[in-house]
Amino acid sequence: MNGKVYCITSMKGGVGKTEVSLNLAAAIKKKTGKSVVVVDFDIPYGGVSQALAVDKDVTLTDWIKTNRIITKELSRSLVIETKWGFDIIPGVSSVYDISEITSETIKRIIGQLREFYDFVVIDSGVDFSEITKTALLNADKIIIVTTPSNVSVWNNHQYKEDLLTLGVDPVKVNLFLNQVPKKKQMDINIEKVIEIYEKSGVPIRTVGIAYYDDSIRKYRNKRQMIYIQKRKSDFAKAIDEILEEFGVTIMYGQDHKEPLFGSLKRLFGVAR
Numbered sequence: 001m002n003g004k005v006y007c008i009t010s011m012k013g014g015v016g017k018t019e020v021s022l023n024l025a026a027a028i029k030k031k032t033g034k035s036v037v038v039v040d041f042d043i044p045y046g047g048v049s050q051a052l053a054v055d056k057d058v059t060l061t062d063w064i065k066t067n068r069i070i071t072k073e074l075s076r077s078l079v080i081e082t083k084w085g086f087d088i089i090p091g092v093s094s095v096y097d098i099s100e101i102t103s104e105t106i107k108r109i110i111g112q113l114r115e116f117y118d119f120v121v122i123d124s125g126v127d128f129s130e131i132t133k134t135a136l137l138n139a140d141k142i143i144i145v146t147t148p149s150n151v152s153v154w155n156n157h158q159y160k161e162d163l164l165t166l167g168v169d170p171v172k173v174n175l176f177l178n179q180v181p182k183k184k185q186m187d188i189n190i191e192k193v194i195e196i197y198e199k200s201g202v203p204i205r206t207v208g209i210a211y212y213d214d215s216i217r218k219y220r221n222k223r224q225m226i227y228i229q230k231r232k233s234d235f236a237k238a239i240d241e242i243l244e245e246f247g248v249t250i251m252y253g254q255d256h257k258e259p260l261f262g263s264l265k266r267l268f269g270v271a272r
Helices: 017-032 048-052 060-065 072-078 095-100 103-116 130-137 150-166 190-199 214-221 234-245 260-268
Strands: 004-009 036-040 087-089 119-123 141-146 173-180 205-211
Touching: 004 017, 004 103, 004 130, 017 036, 017 048, 017 119, 017 141, 017 234, 036 048, 036 103, 048 087, 060 095, 060 103, 072 103, 103 119, 103 130, 130 150, 141 150, 150 173, 150 190, 173 190, 173 234, 190 205, 205 234
Parallel strands: 004 119, 004 141, 036 087, 036 119, 141 173, 173 205
Antiparallel strands: none
């Protein structure tokens, strides 16, 4: 197996990076039926296990310290199964484990997960550490999550430029615009934000746009997945847009959705 690796990242906290990671995994599993794992590379504390309120019975530490050959059977003891059908690997057990993490270790773990899963979703750190850079360089697709706030927009725009300087192929880098205010509450031009990423510096594609929706927080506090519980929500539709943009093949009989211009139509009342 040679699974696809999607790295969800941002250079601004609080933008919904982990929420995008988890709901993307749930969407892939629901729509394709294929194997999916979410691995938390947001070192040292992470947020994946905390968001799902699951005990860290196994963590990334177990993968770091397991130097022997990992078989498919053994790998099942090194992940946590979720009720949505995808697996997770929480972040490290202790901050003291960080010293054992090298670029080669991260590269090895990603390679092993590619062998065992059809899709690997990485929830990256909000930093430019060797761990994060290695994850980015070994991903097939990268999604930068930003909100429309000036700090988030410009921090992530610079991040995008730095990724390309690092040697990341710009074709792999994509933008997800999250927590967009409702039209009547807007004090920012969303088309202008998209234009910044598409025309300033090396252009990247926008793969999803989601309104601010407080029900996301409410579902998360109930340890539920908005993609599953509220399929017609704007956030769920934006996640579906990622699947379409990435060419993820859905199972026969699954519902289809509006393309990206549908997001813009919902935002502005007209197609782009």
